[in-house]
Amino acid sequence: MRRRVFLGLLAVYFGLPLLAALLYSVATRWTDTPLPDGYTLAHWTGVFAKPDVMAALGRSLVLSAVVVVIEIVLVVPAAYWSVVHNPRIGSIVQTISVIPFAIPWVVVGAGLQLVTKSVAPELFGTFWLLAAATAAIAFPFMYRAVESSLLAAGAVRLSEAAATCGAGPAATLIRVILPAIRGGVVSGALLVIATAMNEFALAKILTGVSYETLPLWSARQFVSRTLGDPNALAVVTIFTFGLLFALSALVVWLGRGRVSASMATAPVQKGITP
Amino acid sequence: MSHVVLDRITKRYAGHTALNGVSVSVEQGEMLALLGPSGCGKTTLLRCIAGLTGFDGGRLTIGGADMAGVPVRKRPIGMVFQSYALFPNLTVRGNVAFPLTVRKRPKEEVRARVDEMLDLVGLDHLGDRLPNQLSGGQQQRVALARALSPRPEVLLLDEPLSALDAQVRHRLRDEVRRIQHQVGITTVFVTHDQAEALAISDRVAVMNAGDIEQCGPPAEIYTAPSTRFAAGFVGNRNTLELDAVDGRVTAGGAFDVEAPAPRVLCMFRPEDVELAKDGPGARAVVDVTVFLGATTRVYAQAGPSVIFADLPSRAAAGLSPGDEVRLRVAADHVQVFPA
Amino acid sequence: MTSHITESVAAPPAARRRVPGKLFTAWGPALPLLLFTLATLVLPALRLLHDTFALPDGSYGFDHIVKVAGNPVDRQAIGGSLALGLTQATLATALGAPAAWLITRMRLGGRAFWLSLMNVASNFAGIGLAFGFVALIGSTGMLTLVLKGLFGIEDNPFPSLGSFKGMNVVYLYFNIPMFVLLTLPALSVLKDDWQEAAAVCHATRWQFWRYVGLPVLSPFVIAGWLLVFTWTIGVYAVAYAIGSSPSATKLITLQIGTTLESSVFGLGRAAVLSVLLMILAIGATLLYRLSLRRAARWL
Numbered sequence: 001m002r003r004r005v006f007l008g009l010l011a012v013y014f015g016l017p018l019l020a021a022l023l024y025s026v027a028t029r030w031t032d033t034p035l036p037d038g039y040t041l042a043h044w045t046g047v048f049a050k051p052d053v054m055a056a057l058g059r060s061l062v063l064s065a066v067v068v069v070i071e072i073v074l075v076v077p078a079a080y081w082s083v084v085h086n087p088r089i090g091s092i093v094q095t096i097s098v099i100p101f102a103i104p105w106v107v108v109g110a111g112l113q114l115v116t117k118s119v120a121p122e123l124f125g126t127f128w129l130l131a132a133a134t135a136a137i138a139f140p141f142m143y144r145a146v147e148s149s150l151l152a153a154g155a156v157r158l159s160e161a162a163a164t165c166g167a168g169p170a171a172t173l174i175r176v177i178l179p180a181i182r183g184g185v186v187s188g189a190l191l192v193i194a195t196a197m198n199e200f201a202l203a204k205i206l207t208g209v210s211y212e213t214l215p216l217w218s219a220r221q222f223v224s225r226t227l228g229d230p231n232a233l234a235v236v237t238i239f240t241f242g243l244l245f246a247l248s249a250l251v252v253w254l255g256r257g258r259v260s261a262s263m264a265t266a267p268v269q270k271g272i273t274p
Numbered sequence: 275m276s277h278v279v280l281d282r283i284t285k286r287y288a289g290h291t292a293l294n295g296v297s298v299s300v301e302q303g304e305m306l307a308l309l310g311p312s313g314c315g316k317t318t319l320l321r322c323i324a325g326l327t328g329f330d331g332g333r334l335t336i337g338g339a340d341m342a343g344v345p346v347r348k349r350p351i352g353m354v355f356q357s358y359a360l361f362p363n364l365t366v367r368g369n370v371a372f373p374l375t376v377r378k379r380p381k382e383e384v385r386a387r388v389d390e391m392l393d394l395v396g397l398d399h400l401g402d403r404l405p406n407q408l409s410g411g412q413q414q415r416v417a418l419a420r421a422l423s424p425r426p427e428v429l430l431l432d433e434p435l436s437a438l439d440a441q442v443r444h445r446l447r448d449e450v451r452r453i454q455h456q457v458g459i460t461t462v463f464v465t466h467d468q469a470e471a472l473a474i475s476d477r478v479a480v481m482n483a484g485d486i487e488q489c490g491p492p493a494e495i496y497t498a499p500s501t502r503f504a505a506g507f508v509g510n511r512n513t514l515e516l517d518a519v520d521g522r523v524t525a526g527g528a529f530d531v532e533a534p535a536p537r538v539l540c541m542f543r544p545e546d547v548e549l550a551k552d553g554p555g556a557r558a559v560v561d562v563t564v565f566l567g568a569t570t571r572v573y574a575q576a577g578p579s580v581i582f583a584d585l586p587s588r589a590a591a592g593l594s595p596g597d598e599v600r601l602r603v604a605a606d607h608v609q610v611f612p613a
Numbered sequence: 614m615t616s617h618i619t620e621s622v623a624a625p626p627a628a629r630r631r632v633p634g635k636l637f638t639a640w641g642p643a644l645p646l647l648l649f650t651l652a653t654l655v656l657p658a659l660r661l662l663h664d665t666f667a668l669p670d671g672s673y674g675f676d677h678i679v680k681v682a683g684n685p686v687d688r689q690a691i692g693g694s695l696a697l698g699l700t701q702a703t704l705a706t707a708l709g710a711p712a713a714w715l716i717t718r719m720r721l722g723g724r725a726f727w728l729s730l731m732n733v734a735s736n737f738a739g740i741g742l743a744f745g746f747v748a749l750i751g752s753t754g755m756l757t758l759v760l761k762g763l764f765g766i767e768d769n770p771f772p773s774l775g776s777f778k779g780m781n782v783v784y785l786y787f788n789i790p791m792f793v794l795l796t797l798p799a800l801s802v803l804k805d806d807w808q809e810a811a812a813v814c815h816a817t818r819w820q821f822w823r824y825v826g827l828p829v830l831s832p833f834v835i836a837g838w839l840l841v842f843t844w845t846i847g848v849y850a851v852a853y854a855i856g857s858s859p860s861a862t863k864l865i866t867l868q869i870g871t872t873l874e875s876s877v878f879g880l881g882r883a884a885v886l887s888v889l890l891m892i893l894a895i896g897a898t899l900l901y902r903l904s905l906r907r908a909a910r911w912l
Contacts, residue, residue: 003715007727010712010789014734017745017786020755024748035755074649077642089643096647099654102898104847106866107887111657113873114664114880136653139646169642198739200850201866205873215850218740222854234748237741244736252732326809346812353813359806362911363828372824373814404911424815 018241025234047235056217063131063213064196068189070135071142076185079146080177084159093143100137108137109205116206125210133202138195142188149184150177187254194247198240214240277302277337277460278323278428284331285318292318293329294484300428305454305461307471310481311507316464317432319481323462324430325349337427352421353430356437358413360405366392366416367401373424391419394453411442418450422457429454431463435470447474468508472496480504502539502611511541512581515613523610526556526577529603535612544571546607547583549593555600560593576601658891664884677881687886690863694846696777697864698893701784702842708785709792710834716793717800728797731790738787743854746774746783775861783855784845791844792837799833802912832908839901843894865890 025043027036047053082089100108112133116124123129155177162172178185200215212220214236221233276299285293292315300306308316321327323334325346334341336350352373360369370391374384392398395415405413414434421429434450435443451474454461465471471478472492479489480503487501499505506513516523518533523540531540548555549572558576570590572583581601593599640647666673681687716727737745749755750771760766772778803826811821849866856867865886872883 006711007715010708011730014730014786014790016756017742017749018733018737020748021741021745023755030753074646078646081640081642086639086643089640089647092647093643093650096650096654098895098898099650099658102843102894103658103891104849104866104894106847106849106869107661107890108654108657110869110873110883110887111661112653114884115657115660132649132653136650139650200739200853201870204849204853205870208874215740218744219850219853222740222744223857230744233744237744240739240741241737245733248732248736324813326812346809347815347817349813351813353810355806355810357804357806359804359810361807361810361825363825372811372816375824376811376814376816376820406911420814 021234021237021241025231025238027231043231043235047232047239050229050232052212052217053232053236056212056214059211060197060214063127063134063211064193066131067134067138067196068192070131071139071188071192072185074135075139075142075146075188076178076181077173079143079150080155080173083147083150083155090147097140097143100140104201105137105199106201106205109133109202112202113205125207127207127211130203130207130211133206134196134199137199137202138192141191141195142185145184145188145191146181147184149181149187152184153177153180155180183254187251190247190251190254194244198244276300277304278462279335280319280323280332281334282332283319283322283329283334285315285322285327285329291484293322295332296481296484296486297332298479298486298489300460300462302460303458304477305451305463305475307475307478308462308464308481309466309468309471309478309508311466313483314481315484316466316481320430320432320462320464323428324351324353350427351430352424352426352428354414354417354421354432354434356433358405358417358437360413360416360420362405365402365404366397366408369405369416370419370423372420377424387423391423394422394456395419395449409442410438411446414438414446415449418453422453422459427460429459429461431461433464433466436465436467443470450474472508478508480507482507499541499609502541505541505609505611509543511543511609512547514540514579516540527554528556528576528601529605529608531605531608531610533610537613539611539613541609541611542603542607544582544584545569546603547581548602548604549574549583549585549590550600550602551597553600553602555602558599558601560595560597560599562595563590563593574599574601661884661887661891664881665888667881677885681882681885684882686863687868687882690865690868690886691889693777693862694865694890697780697784697862698842698846700781701788701845702838704781704785705788705792705841706834706838709789709837710796712789713793713796713800716797717803728794731793735787735790735794739850740854742783742786743774743851746786746855750774750782773860774855775858777862780852780855780862783851784848787851788841788845792841795840796833796837799908800830803830829908829911832904836901836904836908839897839904843897843901846890846893 023036024030026039026041028038028040030036078089078093082093112129113124116129158176158180159172162176167176198215199213200219203211203213203216204219208216218233218236218240221229221236278300280296280298282295282297283293284291284295294315296315296319298306308319310316318327322329323336325341325344341349361372364372367388370388371384374387379387388401389398392401395418397412397415397419400408400412405416408416414437418434431450435447438446447470450463463475472495475492477490478492478495480487480495480499480501482503488495488499488504495504496509499508505511514525516525516538518536518538521533522530523533523538524530525540529540529542556576558574558581561573561575561580563573564571565587566584568587569584570587572585572590572593574581574583583601665677666675668674668676712727716724719727747754750757750769751774752769754769754771757769757771760770772782774780774783807825808818808821811825816824847866849870852864852867853870856862856864869883869886869890872880872886
């Protein structure tokens with residue numbers, strides 16, 4: 001019996017803030033009554049007409065897309081080479097992965113700010129710096145997904161077979177390996193997108209107002225509550241949550257039957273923006 | 275008075291009956307095998323004796339004492355699980371000592387008893403190893419030692435050898451029998467391997483779908499199965515489905531037995547098939563011979579059926595595919611059941 | 614285990630020096646990633662270390678560290694972050710461990726529900742989470758209004774979000790799921806078999822836990838505790854949302870943020886605080902990995 005009470009309270013604890021935000025996003029007026037005065041979908045339809053929201057959303061999407069491309073270009077060849085030719089690559093990558101795992105992203109941002117300002121000051125505050133930084137902290141997700149996909153697909157055997165057919169390394173990678181690891185690349189991409197969409201620390205420190213992503217927009221509303229738009233913020237909150245949830249559900253669905261510890265914790269890490 | 279008595283034990287789950295009023299008793303010092311295919315209820319019955327699974331009807335007594343309401347923790351049993359369930363953080367000595375440690379026995383007594391047990395199962399040199407450093411066979415022996423260390427009245431074994439590969443299994447099978455005999459403890463063990471059950475037990479209970487179909491010494495089960503299921507499950511038999519003529523069945527002259535029904539199943543073992551070049555019997559053509567060392571299995575086509583016969587290899591040496599032979603089976607070697 | 618399709622990588626060093634092409638073959642495709650991460654991750658970390666000790670006049674010293682140690686705001690921030698980290702780790706463990714244990718005992722349906730709930734909670738993070746809590750227990754929050762309307766409680770009894778208590782309430786929202794999701798696979802390692810075997814050996818439940826259960830599980834639980842600690846001290850988004858008011862509990866991450874935003878000088882302070890966080894985080898991570906290795910030792 002005590003178990004049910006305990007679990008019940010936990011479930012309530014997790015459900016309520018979400019419920020409150022959801023109600024806020026559909027409430028007409030809600031100042032001094034336990035439940036809103038009335039309900040409306042106007043906020044939802046209206047929010048996507050607001051120029052600053054759409055701009056922020058657009059920037060976040062562009063950022064995510066660019067980061068995914070960067071990751072695929074950087075990670076896939078490296079992971080492939082590590083699995084098939086030189087496993088030492090994998091161990092070095094594992095060591096470097098400790099940095100985005102252990103070190104708070106705000107610290108990474110601080111370091112990057114210091115480095116860029118003295119070495120390449122014109123880069124500071126630009127989109128590309130942010131993209132690079134986001135790619136840096138998200139790369140372990142893509143690497144792990146691609147690596148396990150390569151192992152599961154038997155990349156070594158496939159490469160051997162391709163070599164006996166006379167294919168060179170580039171042809172092997174593009175025509176044989178990539179199709180075989182599609183699932184892993186997609187899983188990794190989803191995790192990277194989730195990270196980029198919800199990432200706050202780097203965006204704040206490296207670009208701030210010059211490239212306002214969706215989380216930055218949310219923060220602006222939140223901190224300046226008198227000038228901000230709480231209903232729009234509620235909508236964006238629920239929207240972001242829905243998006244992240246859908247992404248993580250997709251990842252789980254794609255990886256069904258192959259759940260590893262890293263996959264189990266990856267959604268957790270992804271969802272929590274330090 | 276039997277040592278362990280199961281009286282009309284019934285166990286129902288939502289949707290199906292696992293045990294259907296099962297009754298069997300085990301004598302002091304006897305080794306009883308519960309033999310059957312998966313789902314027949316043998317493991318459920320064992321767990322009922324242990325108290326790990328409750329039952330809905332019937333009565334269980336151990337040593338005359340009714341076990342109703344007695345929790346697992348208080349029953350005078352030792353059990354070896356199919357997966358051995360050795361505690362991973364305790365050494366071999368720690369595992370074997372565990373039943374005594376939790377009974378708060380003095381250290382000296384515990385140490386002496388553990389030494390005795392390790393010696394019994396032949397693992398005295400591995401006392402300080404951890405379970406994940408042992409082979410499957412070694413783990414099984416530790417599990418056995420742990421089960422026996424508190425001097426239980428009854429030993430329960432749940433498919434103790436199924437996780438081992440064939441060679442180790444044969445060796446350990448005989449070990450288990452030797453140890454059981456040496457200690458003289460009443461034992462019930464569960465298996466789906468009929469060779470195992472026949473080899474080491476005093477009595478075998480053949481189970482099927484929640485019932486005990488037959489219970490008796492191995493030889494009896496093997497030579498005189500009383501039900502169709504037992505006949506099919508124990509021993510490798512030829513099965514012919516034939517129509518009776520005037521209340522009797524003669525499989526083309528191979529044998530002549532009484533038929534209890536218009537359509538019957540006739541079962542006989544391959545070693546009971548007599549093959550001759552000519553003489554009385556059913557006509558058959560040799561299909562293929564399989565050399566198995568001391569015996570040779572001869573497959574012969576007799577009419578619409580393929581019969582297999584086990585012959586001493588010397589006797590089968592002259593047979594080749596295509597040869598015409600005569601098949602006979604003595605009447606009391608044929609079991610007949612209604613189809 | 615790997616097949617070497619091209620020339621052998623195990624060529625003697627002398628051969629490698631003479632033929633740099635072979636080195637390229639061994640590392641080539643990985644170079645973009647390695648160089649990229651070197652520049653974006655390793656270099657900044659080293660730079661932070663450097664700036665902690667680098668003085669404006671070109672020499673090196675402990676001046677920055679001394680300044681931070683002497684600054685009451687920074688001291689409060691360090692204390693706040695440490696206190697929050699320790700409290701969160703302990704609370705998340707105290708609540709998450711029993712929750713995870715109960716979830717492992719559940720049958721498929723209940724388990725799936727709870728796993729999705731944990732997943733949901735871990736996705737609802739960042740600024741949005743702070744907003745959700747404001748909407749729930751802020752001055753005009755849902756629960757606050759419920760208490761006012763139904764029970765006539767005028768003043769908001771809930772802790773303000775920026776206070777230490779408030780932060781703990783909010784942080785638990787993602788720390789408990791993280792703990793549960795991390796320890797869940799570990800807890801299912803504790804097979805039913807062991808408990809049954811212990812019962813057959815005449816052990817009480819307590820004896821089972823003392824001799825088998827806790828020793829086997831504790832490294833996992835400790836690993837979870839360390840993970841929550843590491844994560845908590847590094848959180849920024851949620852902290853920014855609820856910790857920005859002057860009366861809020863001070864945290865290291867926020868101090869780093871404000872330093873970077875406001876001034877070009879005084880960056881030594883950001884470096885010192887960053888390096889402090891790095892040391893704490895890396896230390897905890899190493900202990901975390903050590904714990905996991907110990908846990909696997911028996912299994």
